[in-house]
Amino acid sequence: MSSALPPITHQEAQREFAETLSGFTAGDKPDYADYSRCIHCGLCLNACPTYRLWHNEADSPRGRIRQMALVDQGRLEVGESFVTHIDRCLDCRACETACPSGVEYGKLVELARAQIARNFERPRVSRWTRNFVYRRLLPDPRRIARLARLVRLYQRSGLETLVRASGAPRLLGMQQRAALLPRIDSDFFFSRLGKTFPARGQRRARVAFFAGCVAQVTFTALNDATIRVLQANGCEVVVPANQFCCGALAAHAGVRDVARELARKNMEAFLAEPFDAVVTNAAGCGSTLKEYTELFAGSDPAQEGASRNVLDAKNAAEFSPKVRDVTEFLAGLGLSSPLRKTRMRVTYQDSCHLLHGQKIREAPRTLLRAIPGLELVEMPMADHCCGSAGVYNVTETDTSMQLLQEKMRHASSSRASAIVTANPGCILQLRAGTKLYNTRQEVFHVIELLDRAISSENIGRNSAQAGA
Amino acid sequence: MNQQLILDLEHLLTREHVLSRPEDLLLYEYDGSVEVARPNCIVFPRDAADVVRIVEIANRHDVPIVGRGAGTGLSGGALARHGGIIVSFARMNRILEIDIENQRAVVQPGVVNSDLSAAVAHAGLHFAPDPSSQKACTIGGNVSENAGGPHTLAYGVTTNHVLGMQLVLCDGQLIRIGGKSLDAPGYDLCGLFVGSEGTLALVTEITVRLTRLPETIKTLLAIYDRIDGATETVVEITARGITPAACEMLDGWTLRAVEAWVHAGFPLDSAAVLLIEVDGMREAAEEHAAQITEVCKLHGAREVRLARDAKERDLLWKGRKNAFGAVGRLSPTYYVQDGVIPRTKLPQTLREIDRIGKENGFEIGNIFHAGDGNLHPIILFDARDAQQFQRAVSTADAIIRFCIEMGGAITGEHGVGMEKDRLMPLLFTDADLALMRTVRDAFNPVGRFNPGKIFPTGKGCGEVRINPLPLSGSAGAPPSGPTPS
Numbered sequence: 026m027s028s029a030l031p032p033i034t035h036q037e038a039q040r041e042f043a044e045t046l047s048g049f050t051a052g053d054k055p056d057y058a059d060y061s062r063c064i065h066c067g068l069c070l071n072a073c074p075t076y077r078l079w080h081n082e083a084d085s086p087r088g089r090i091r092q093m094a095l096v097d098q099g100r101l102e103v104g105e106s107f108v109t110h111i112d113r114c115l116d117c118r119a120c121e122t123a124c125p126s127g128v129e130y131g132k133l134v135e136l137a138r139a140q141i142a143r144n145f146e147r148p149r150v151s152r153w154t155r156n157f158v159y160r161r162l163l164p165d166p167r168r169i170a171r172l173a174r175l176v177r178l179y180q181r182s183g184l185e186t187l188v189r190a191s192g193a194p195r196l197l198g199m200q201q202r203a204a205l206l207p208r209i210d211s212d213f214f215f216s217r218l219g220k221t222f223p224a225r226g227q228r229r230a231r232v233a234f235f236a237g238c239v240a241q242v243t244f245t246a247l248n249d250a251t252i253r254v255l256q257a258n259g260c261e262v263v264v265p266a267n268q269f270c271c272g273a274l275a276a277h278a279g280v281r282d283v284a285r286e287l288a289r290k291n292m293e294a295f296l297a298e299p300f301d302a303v304v305t306n307a308a309g310c311g312s313t314l315k316e317y318t319e320l321f322a323g324s325d326p327a328q329e330g331a332s333r334n335v336l337d338a339k340n341a342a343e344f345s346p347k348v349r350d351v352t353e354f355l356a357g358l359g360l361s362s363p364l365r366k367t368r369m370r371v372t373y374q375d376s377c378h379l380l381h382g383q384k385i386r387e388a389p390r391t392l393l394r395a396i397p398g399l400e401l402v403e404m405p406m407a408d409h410c411c412g413s414a415g416v417y418n419v420t421e422t423d424t425s426m427q428l429l430q431e432k433m434r435h436a437s438s439s440r441a442s443a444i445v446t447a448n449p450g451c452i453l454q455l456r457a458g459t460k461l462y463n464t465r466q467e468v469f470h471v472i473e474l475l476d477r478a479i480s481s482e483n484i485g486r487n488s489a490q491a492g493a
Numbered sequence: 494m495n496q497q498l499i500l501d502l503e504h505l506l507t508r509e510h511v512l513s514r515p516e517d518l519l520l521y522e523y524d525g526s527v528e529v530a531r532p533n534c535i536v537f538p539r540d541a542a543d544v545v546r547i548v549e550i551a552n553r554h555d556v557p558i559v560g561r562g563a564g565t566g567l568s569g570g571a572l573a574r575h576g577g578i579i580v581s582f583a584r585m586n587r588i589l590e591i592d593i594e595n596q597r598a599v600v601q602p603g604v605v606n607s608d609l610s611a612a613v614a615h616a617g618l619h620f621a622p623d624p625s626s627q628k629a630c631t632i633g634g635n636v637s638e639n640a641g642g643p644h645t646l647a648y649g650v651t652t653n654h655v656l657g658m659q660l661v662l663c664d665g666q667l668i669r670i671g672g673k674s675l676d677a678p679g680y681d682l683c684g685l686f687v688g689s690e691g692t693l694a695l696v697t698e699i700t701v702r703l704t705r706l707p708e709t710i711k712t713l714l715a716i717y718d719r720i721d722g723a724t725e726t727v728v729e730i731t732a733r734g735i736t737p738a739a740c741e742m743l744d745g746w747t748l749r750a751v752e753a754w755v756h757a758g759f760p761l762d763s764a765a766v767l768l769i770e771v772d773g774m775r776e777a778a779e780e781h782a783a784q785i786t787e788v789c790k791l792h793g794a795r796e797v798r799l800a801r802d803a804k805e806r807d808l809l810w811k812g813r814k815n816a817f818g819a820v821g822r823l824s825p826t827y828y829v830q831d832g833v834i835p836r837t838k839l840p841q842t843l844r845e846i847d848r849i850g851k852e853n854g855f856e857i858g859n860i861f862h863a864g865d866g867n868l869h870p871i872i873l874f875d876a877r878d879a880q881q882f883q884r885a886v887s888t889a890d891a892i893i894r895f896c897i898e899m900g901g902a903i904t905g906e907h908g909v910g911m912e913k914d915r916l917m918p919l920l921f922t923d924a925d926l927a928l929m930r931t932v933r934d935a936f937n938p939v940g941r942f943n944p945g946k947i948f949p950t951g952k953g954c955g956e957v958r959i960n961p962l963p964l965s966g967s968a969g970a971p972p973s974g975p976t977p978s
Contacts, residue, residue, distance in 0.1 A: 064821045067629050068626060068818060069629070070564075071605050072629075080537065080581065081512070088520045095519055100519065107516070
């Protein structure tokens with residue numbers, strides 16, 4: 026019997042890595058101390074959306090961690106194959122929930138992406154797009170507003186209707202991406218920045234509201250509703266003026282210098298005054314805001330100046346513990362506002378960065394159950410990603426849509442009239458799903474249902490008036 | 494030759510179902526164990542017909558074939574020790590038939606263990622074998638390794654739950670053995686194939702027995718300040734004729750690692766806990782729970798807690814089932830051993846393990862299926878230190894030798910694989926091994942299926958000896974062995 030490749034032995038493996046150098050460069054990189062916590066037991070496999078789709082070890086959390094280790098050993102290069110498998114990860118972090126060893130996979134994959142961003146030459150179009158989105162668009166609210174106005178013009182002028190009617194998206198295979206395009210608001214949330222909204226009744230807490238970036242041009246209604254619900258429950262809500270994108274998308278893409286710059290600006294804006302909490306309605310943002318400490322833990326003193334580093338780390342240690350997802354905050358505070366009866370059967374889709382990123386499973390469900398008349402039914406696999414995953418549905422559309430199809434099958438099986446979730450990104454994806462698969466289900470944020478249930482005499486639509 | 498092999502396989506399965514680039518092969522050189530071996534290619538059959546053709550191609554090219562499920566095994570069973578083709582059954586993962594009335598199901602080998610239980614839970618049924626990896630491991634893998642789990646004490650191991658199988662033999666013949674009932678006429682061939690670690694055939698379909706979920710489950714946590722108190726309790730429970738559904742022990746050192754992750758309420762200052770479960774009809778379960786509590790107290794348990802509801806029970810079990818992984822929080826690498834002793838010998842065996850550990854300079858944690866006398870000592874070591882790794886292996890060997898002295902065995906449920914082949918002669922005589930080889934050669938005469946497993950190398954007939962390794966090296970490379978750079 027013969028075989029082409031000789032078997033590898035213990036001694037060989039030792040020699041192989043002794044003779045070679047790490048394929049990672051200094052600075053942000055997956056560290057031995059972190060990736061070696063993975064004992065390759067494989068308990069993460071069945072929790073991973075991409076492994077469940079393809080059953081390829083290379084597209085599993087264990088396999089991806091192994092690939093990072095192999096690069097660090099010099100047995101694999103930061104090349105096409107490595108980049109493909111790391112790119113395909115949704116960063117949903119379901120593997121962290123499944124992992125008994127406490128491997129911080131989200132951190133590892135972000136650092137692997139930082140290495141890719143630094144050491145791998147992507148095709149020109151991809152490079153240009155990434156540069157534009159992460160370095161120019163997201164960090165700059167004016168550019169976001171300008172682009173939003175353009176899209177709005179396209180949507181309102183009838184051009185979008187015309188394009189859809191022409192069947193062009195279908196012909197170009199862009200039908201699914203077209204369905205993901207959010208409707209741009211008539212009124213942007215930017216005008217609320219710098220304002221304070223008084224508590225209704227006795228003041229129970231004073232919180233700062235984190236408004237998001239793209240959410241300010243597409244989720245103004247949700248942001249307003251969040252402020253109203255907080256007010257109705259005795260919170261004074263301050264919307265600090267100089268806040269920016271949280272940096273999540275940049276950090277997930279490995280563009281850590283931009284993420285750090287945004288983090289510095291946000292910490293400055295939110296640490297200027299004392300608040301009981303920094304509240305966000307976006308699980309993805311919340312997860313990153315809570316991990317600013319991580320973001321600065323890995324920064325390279327040589328690159329950015331040691332004293333600045335110490336200051337950043339100190340600020341992050343003060344800022345991150347204050348961050349609360351709005352569901353977490355309200356469930357912790359306890360609802361004080363009366364809730365109107367809402368006859369509705371809903372199912373809750375866990376937002377990955379709430380459940381797996383922030384380990385919050387019960388808070389959104391507790392709030393939903395608090396609404397009288399509302400029936401909460403669990404769908405199968407509610408804790409699996411819907412395929413939204415930040416910009417994943419745009420960068421890896423085919424995979425995202427396969428996950429969405431599965432999600433819609435489960436959501437339909439619940440026979441709920443609405444799917445409720447806790448993150449704007451998931452809302453867009455799920456709405457696209459209900460359209461594409463015609464499930465006739467509505468999609469809401471937990472907060473939107475609470476807002477509806479808060480009795481009308483307490484809260485009028487326009488009660489989000491500013492104080493100071 | 495290799496290139497032609499790949500082309501033939503791609504022609505059969507399309508390129509989508511064949512992996513052969515070096516960077517892909519690197520990801521199939523490991524499983525859940527500390528072993529390492531690299532295949533020439535990985536194929537993903539879609540059905541039994543594909544498997545037949547794959548075997549034919551392997552015969553034509555004269556290369557080994559190794560079946561693989563999720564790769565969660567702990568003895569290197571799913572690794573291509575002598576290269577060749579890994580047949581991943583991960584994409585053959587459909588539940589083909591569920592027969593609620595007759596309590597059985599027909600599944601493809603890639604179905605995940607807990608997925609089957611979830612699919613029949615609505616009818617009050619489950620697939621009883623419950624290895625700790627049940628959320629990821631496949632039923633095909635369970636069959637190959639004859640997997641156990643905490644509840645094997647009352648429910649038996651995998652072989653007690655397999656009714657029939659469809660197999661591909663090494664000449665490419667597709668056959669069926671067993672049937673749909675528990676005791677098929679003729680030889681008990683299922684009994685022969687279950688636990689054969691992929692050395693006799695490739696399994697392409699399995700008919701399993703589904704077990705009714707018990708009416709009542711009582712889960713107790715007994716907390717001890719002395720390890721001996723816990724081990725003595727186990728001896729007495731069984732002496733009194735009570736068979737718990739499960740009886741697990743975790744020592745204090747392990748408990749602290751687990752509690753840091755699970756927050757199950759395990760006491761941090763205790764020397765050991767027993768996690769004991771009784772089930773069945775309500776009255777009987779309550780009676781047994783009361784008796785067990787009494788025995789625990791008698792042997793110095795400072796507290797015996799009863800899980801109040803399913804949530805509390807799940808939390809306790811979550812702690813137990815994730816215990817090995819939780820140890821990963823203490824040390825980057827560890828070596829889990831799997832040995833068996835008569836449960837009456839528990840107290841002195843634990844003392845000896847402690848002594849062996851101290852002698853070799855290792856901290857050894859203990860988690861095990863106490864009711865079965867199935868030990869899982871965990872030895873922490875640093876994979877970057879090759880010497881330390883070899884010392885860990887020899888320490889583990891010393892423990893296993895002691896198990897055998899106590900009248901036990903070298904593995905309770907993880908299998909022999911490529912981890913313990915060299916230890917087989919400690920347990921079996923030449924005549925014993927020769928008989929096993931006769932069986933193996935009847936089905937697998939040229940070593941086509943999973944060569945280099947179970948049988949010690951360097952002995953016997955027809956054994957493939959491409960790379961016989963020295964004792965310490967044969968345990969493979971450390972699990973993740975790079976140095977920090």
